[in-house]
Amino acid sequence: MVKGSAYRQAAYPIQPQFLDRWSSRAMSGEALSEAELMPLLEAARWAPSSGNFQPWRFLYARRDTDFWPAFLDLLNPRNQGWAQHAGALVLLISRTHLDGDGKPSRTHSYDTGAAWMSLALQGISAGLVVHGIEGFDYERTRRVLRVPAEYAIEAMAVIGKPGDAAKLDESLQKREVPSNRRPLAQSACEGPFSL
Numbered sequence: 001m002v003k004g005s006a007y008r009q010a011a012y013p014i015q016p017q018f019l020d021r022w023s024s025r026a027m028s029g030e031a032l033s034e035a036e037l038m039p040l041l042e043a044a045r046w047a048p049s050s051g052n053f054q055p056w057r058f059l060y061a062r063r064d065t066d067f068w069p070a071f072l073d074l075l076n077p078r079n080q081g082w083a084q085h086a087g088a089l090v091l092l093i094s095r096t097h098l099d100g101d102g103k104p105s106r107t108h109s110y111d112t113g114a115a116w117m118s119l120a121l122q123g124i125s126a127g128l129v130v131h132g133i134e135g136f137d138y139e140r141t142r143r144v145l146r147v148p149a150e151y152a153i154e155a156m157a158v159i160g161k162p163g164d165a166a167k168l169d170e171s172l173q174k175r176e177v178p179s180n181r182r183p184l185a186q187s188a189c190e191g192p193f194s195l
């Protein structure tokens with residue numbers, strides 16, 4: 001898999017890991033062992049969260065296990081087309097209320113997003129494909145994976161060993177390149193909102 005930094009240029013000096021992470025869809029169809037998958041979840045475990053509440057939870061299925069078909073079946077057909085060659089699927093959910101007083105958590109999704117990024121950076125640095133998806137059936141996921149009502153379903157991570165991009169559908173082959181971003185000045189301003 002190419003490194004994102006081969007295609008991307010930062011406007012300011014940053015760590016290469018931020019440019020190197022990108023969402024490839026080309027995977028080999030090999031399973032991931034626990035030893036290969038767990039470091040990604042471990043990295044996610046160390047994400048910051050408001051009050052150290054750690055609202056994230058991870059439900060995962062590795063290829064070639066009994067859990068795999070049920071997880072893969074939750075994806076929409078377009079995502080299934082390429083994700084069927086992944087080695088693991090991880091569902092990220094978050095606890096919507098605080099443990100102590102039961103008040104709503106304002107940042108459960110924000111915190112879980114930070115955990116997702118840690119997971120992705122760890123995976124990419126290990127030479128794996130890590131691709132976030134929201135293209136799956138959220139209601140069916142709650143039912144099939146028995147996600148309790150106190151948890152919000154956030155997204156999934158498709159993880160696998162890199163594969164041959166030439167085996168992807170033609171339309172996906174064209175997208176198999178690290179994407180760009182709008183200029184920073186269109187996302188950040190000093191002082192009150194002026195974007």
Ligand SMILES: Cc1cc2nc3c(=O)[nH]c(=O)nc-3n(C[C@H](O)[C@H](O)[C@H](O)COP(=O)(O)O)c2cc1C
Nearest residue numbers: 021022023024079131132133134135136155178179
């Ligand atoms: C929460 C989330 C949901 C996404 N859902 C999908 C999806 O359903 N299918 C897909 O092919 N890509 C999906 N993506 C990948 C994005 O399209 C991709 O991250 C974005 O285009 C930026 O490209 P990059 O990750 O290669 O830098 C998703 C990414 C995130 C973070």
